[in-house]
Amino acid sequence: MAPVGRPRSDASHAAILKATYELLREEGLARLTLDKVATRAGASRSTLYRWWPSRGAIAMEATLDMLNRELSLEPKGDNALAEFRRLLKSVARAMRGSTGPIMAGILAECQRDPETLRLFKENLVAPRRAEVVPLLERGIQDGSIRPGVAPHTILDLTFGAIYHQLLLHVPTDDAWMDGVIDILVNGIAAKPTA
Amino acid sequence: MAPVGRPRSDASHAAILKATYELLREEGLARLTLDKVATRAGASRSTLYRWWPSRGAIAMEATLDMLNRELSLEPKGDNALAEFRRLLKSVARAMRGSTGPIMAGILAECQRDPETLRLFKENLVAPRRAEVVPLLERGIQDGSIRPGVAPHTILDLTFGAIYHQLLLHVPTDDAWMDGVIDILVNGIAAKPTA
DNA sequence: TTGAATACGAGACATGTCGTGTCGTAATGT
DNA sequence: ACATTACGACACGACATGTCTCGTATTCAA
Numbered sequence: 001m002a003p004v005g006r007p008r009s010d011a012s013h014a015a016i017l018k019a020t021y022e023l024l025r026e027e028g029l030a031r032l033t034l035d036k037v038a039t040r041a042g043a044s045r046s047t048l049y050r051w052w053p054s055r056g057a058i059a060m061e062a063t064l065d066m067l068n069r070e071l072s073l074e075p076k077g078d079n080a081l082a083e084f085r086r087l088l089k090s091v092a093r094a095m096r097g098s099t100g101p102i103m104a105g106i107l108a109e110c111q112r113d114p115e116t117l118r119l120f121k122e123n124l125v126a127p128r129r130a131e132v133v134p135l136l137e138r139g140i141q142d143g144s145i146r147p148g149v150a151p152h153t154i155l156d157l158t159f160g161a162i163y164h165q166l167l168l169h170v171p172t173d174d175a176w177m178d179g180v181i182d183i184l185v186n187g188i189a190a191k192p193t194a
Numbered sequence: 195m196a197p198v199g200r201p202r203s204d205a206s207h208a209a210i211l212k213a214t215y216e217l218l219r220e221e222g223l224a225r226l227t228l229d230k231v232a233t234r235a236g237a238s239r240s241t242l243y244r245w246w247p248s249r250g251a252i253a254m255e256a257t258l259d260m261l262n263r264e265l266s267l268e269p270k271g272d273n274a275l276a277e278f279r280r281l282l283k284s285v286a287r288a289m290r291g292s293t294g295p296i297m298a299g300i301l302a303e304c305q306r307d308p309e310t311l312r313l314f315k316e317n318l319v320a321p322r323r324a325e326v327v328p329l330l331e332r333g334i335q336d337g338s339i340r341p342g343v344a345p346h347t348i349l350d351l352t353f354g355a356i357y358h359q360l361l362l363h364v365p366t367d368d369a370w371m372d373g374v375i376d377i378l379v380n381g382i383a384a385k386p387t388a
Numbered sequence: 389t390t391g392a393a394t395a396c397g398a399g400a401c402a403t404g405t406c407g408t409g410t411c412g413t414a415a416t417g418t
Numbered sequence: 419a420c421a422t423t424a425c426g427a428c429a430c431g432a433c434a435t436g437t438c439t440c441g442t443a444t445t446c447a448a
Binding site: 029081109120 | 357378
């Protein structure tokens with residue numbers, strides 16, 4: 001039970017994550033090397049490899065805290081649809097800063113390393129959806145969202161749109177997000193008889 | 195005017211693209227190296243570097259023909275919205291095969307090489323949109339799509355959703371695409387009074 | 389027929405990154 | 419004290435990159 005031997009250095013751990021995060025902002029995940037991280041953190045590459053299996057894993061851990069801090073879902077008294085609308089705009093706004101390119105980099109890394117993709121889905125996508133899906137279900141019950149739509153599909157569409165802009169490096173603004181939400185809410189079909 | 199010297203070898207050119215395409219299907223863009231391409235094509239790396247600036251550029255050229263063949267937009271007599279619906283389903287279906295992972299790999303490569311992103315937007319996104327945007331505008335005029343929605347935003351949403359599934363390696367089926375289209379067409383808001 | 393110009397395949401080279409391993413030293417429990 | 423584990427520094431082979439040189443092949447023009 002009692003852990004034996006020299007304990008893990010919290011200082012090193014923190015320094016590594018800090019260095020990783022700084023380098024992510026400066027150069028992006030594509031040009032991040034474990035050597036640069038180790039050097040800046042004053043650590044050795046052995047230590048990095050001891051605790052993380054891959055570059056993606058380090059970047060993920062370094063990014064998660066920041067994301068979780070930037071994107072807090074604070075429910076207000078509104079109906080669920082209005083709340084969802086606010087959530088989307090706050091996400092889009094967060095992606096406008098240096099967070100956007102970092103996210104795009106992580107998505108790219110996920111394509112070359114299945115383990116990073118697993119971490120991404122497990123630590124970011126799944127927890128977020130576990131929060132938002134009930135919100136959308138509540139929207140169906142409080143009458144703001146029509147029944148028959150799958151909450152997950154709503155999220156595929158909306159987050160898909162945001163990812164799309166991120167990956168193609170198309171800057172977004174509030175007007176664009178308003179357009180997305182308008183289509184999502186009202187659809188594109190002409191009204192039967194206005 | 196008259197080109198002087200030994201002309202470019204069409205055989206080599208074709209062999210390189212063929213080898214690239216095969217390797218893309220077998221291992222994906224992430225594990226594609228120019229060395230493997232050259233070896234399989236019976237060419238030398240010098241030749242690759244002479245004609246293409248980067249790995250992404252080769253992969254792009256090798257992929258474009260195939261995509262352009264797989265995704266042909268054949269207008270039928272329907273109204274524009276119905277035609278758009280068919281287009282989306284055919285895209286989703288195409289992405290279900292080995293084309294999907296290749297596209298995801300290209301999107302990933304775009305994050306590490308701006309030149310590849312430029313090629314992607316210029317040779318794939320832009321031409322496609324140039325075809326589809328008029329289709330959607332026609333939909334506004336023939337009364338199947340309500341006015342006030344930006345065609346480009348419709349495409350951000352729908353292709354965003356498809357990319358989203360590709361990047362997260364979520365397999366799609368016709369039912370999922372139907373759900374996406376239903377939301378896109380009808381929106382998620384509860385009808386005022388059914 | 390010769391020669392200039394260009395492409396080709398083969399392969400060498402320095403560089404950078406990766407993943408692993410070794411070493412001496414530091415810090416904890418028993 | 420001693421076993422155990424973490425640490426930083428460094429070395430190693432493997433691989434991919436981008437550039438280069440070489441001898442050879444193919445074309446046009448003089």
